[in-house]
Amino acid sequence: MRNKSLDAGKAMAAFGVVFIHVSFPGQTGQIIKALARSAVPFFFMVSGYFCYYNRRNTDRGKRITDKIPAKVQHILTLLAFAVLFYFLWESAMHLVEKEAIGPWLQEMVKKEHLKELFRYNSTSQLKPHLWFLPALIYCYILDYFIEKLHLGKLAYLSVPVLLGYFLWRAYFGRFQGVFYHTMEYRNYFFMGMPFFLTGQMIHEYEKLLDRKLSWQVLAVGGLLGSGGIIWEYFQAGAREVYPGNVLLAVCLFLLCILYDTKSRRLEYLAVLGREFAFPIYLLHPSVAELMKKLADFLGISRNPAYLWLRPILVCGCTIFLVRAVSRLWSSQQKCGIVFRRHN
Incomplete structure (x- = not known):
C-alpha cells in the first residue's frame, strides 16, 4: 500500500x-x-529510503545486482530525456531571441564545464536545476559499492561527517572568511550521500523510530527547524542552505514515513x-x-x-x-x- x-x-x-x-x-x-531549500534533501532521503534492502537477507548479492542498476538505468533515461528537452528548448530560445547557437554550443562543451559536470554534477551550461539527476546516479553507484563491500554500517557513521563538511562549506565557513563555489558543496558527495544514507537508515530502523518518536516531537522539531531557518536568514542573509533545513527536512520526512494519513x-x-x-x-x-x-x-x-x-x-x-x-x-x-x- x-x-x-x-x-x-x-x-x-x-x-x-x-x-x-x-x-x-x-x-x-x-x-x-x-x-x-529543504526540498532537495527531502528528495534525496526519499531515494535512499526506497533503495534500502534488508542486509540480513541471504540473497543480498542478487538483490544489489537487480535493484541498483535498474534504478541507475531509470535515472539515466530521465536524464537523457531532460537533456534532449532542454537542448531543444534552449536552441529554440536562441532562435527566438535571434542569438547565435554556435557560441552557446561551444561554451557548453568546454573542457572545464565537462569537468564540472563529471566532478560536481554541475549542469549550469544547460539548466542548473538538472544537477540533481547526475548527483542521484552517483549516489546509487556509490551505494552499490557500499553494499557490495559490506560497508553499510561504516557508511552510516560517515553521515554526520559528510553533513558537517556540507554545512561548513555551505554556511559556517563564510563566518570564518572561507568561501566555496555552490557546486563544491551542492553535489552528490556532500549534499546527496548524507541525506541518501539518512533515508536508508530511517528505513532500517523504522520500527524503532516508530516506537520512540511521537508525531508531536517531530512537529516540534519541524517548527524549530523552520524557526531556525528564518533566524539564520536574518542573521546571515541569503544562503544556498541553512542548518535549519536539515532539521526541517528530516522531521518532515519522518512524519510522512511514520504517520501516514x-x-x-x-x-x-x-x-x-x-x-x-x-x-x-x-x-x-x-x-x-x-x-x-x-x-x-x-x-x-x-x-x-x-x-x-x-x-x-x-x-x-x-x-x-x-x-x-x-x-x-x-x-x-x-x-x-x-x-x-x-x-
Whole structure:
C-alpha cells in the first residue's frame, strides 16, 4: 500500500523546488525560498529510503545486482530525456531571441564545464536545476559499492561527517572568511550521500523510530527547524542552505514515513506527488520562461500582483501542462496512435 503522506510530501517538495527558482517578491519571498531549500534533501532521503534492502537477507548479492542498476538505468533515461528537452528548448530560445547557437554550443562543451559536470554534477551550461539527476546516479553507484563491500554500517557513521563538511562549506565557513563555489558543496558527495544514507537508515530502523518518536516531537522539531531557518536568514542573509533545513527536512520526512494519513483531503496532493513530482521539477523553468515573456508582452512584468501570483501560476500552469500531456499520451496509447502497427 502506498504512503499517501509521503506522496503528498513529494508534491510539496516539488512546489518547494519551484519556489526556489521562481521567488515571491521581497523579503517574504526570500524567507519562503529559504524554507523551500529543504526540498532537495527531502528528495534525496526519499531515494535512499526506497533503495534500502534488508542486509540480513541471504540473497543480498542478487538483490544489489537487480535493484541498483535498474534504478541507475531509470535515472539515466530521465536524464537523457531532460537533456534532449532542454537542448531543444534552449536552441529554440536562441532562435527566438535571434542569438547565435554556435557560441552557446561551444561554451557548453568546454573542457572545464565537462569537468564540472563529471566532478560536481554541475549542469549550469544547460539548466542548473538538472544537477540533481547526475548527483542521484552517483549516489546509487556509490551505494552499490557500499553494499557490495559490506560497508553499510561504516557508511552510516560517515553521515554526520559528510553533513558537517556540507554545512561548513555551505554556511559556517563564510563566518570564518572561507568561501566555496555552490557546486563544491551542492553535489552528490556532500549534499546527496548524507541525506541518501539518512533515508536508508530511517528505513532500517523504522520500527524503532516508530516506537520512540511521537508525531508531536517531530512537529516540534519541524517548527524549530523552520524557526531556525528564518533566524539564520536574518542573521546571515541569503544562503544556498541553512542548518535549519536539515532539521526541517528530516522531521518532515519522518512524519510522512511514520504517520501516514488516511485523510481524503490529501488525495489530490498525493496523486500529484505520485505521478507528477518529476515532470513538475523538470518542466517548471520552461513554464516560468514562457510566463515571463508573456508578462513582458502584456506589460505586467513589474506589476506587484503579478509578481506575487507568479510562483503560484507557474505551479498551476506546470501541473495543467503535465496533466494534459499525460492524458493525451494515455489516450494515444489506448487508440494505438503512439505505437501504431504498420502492415
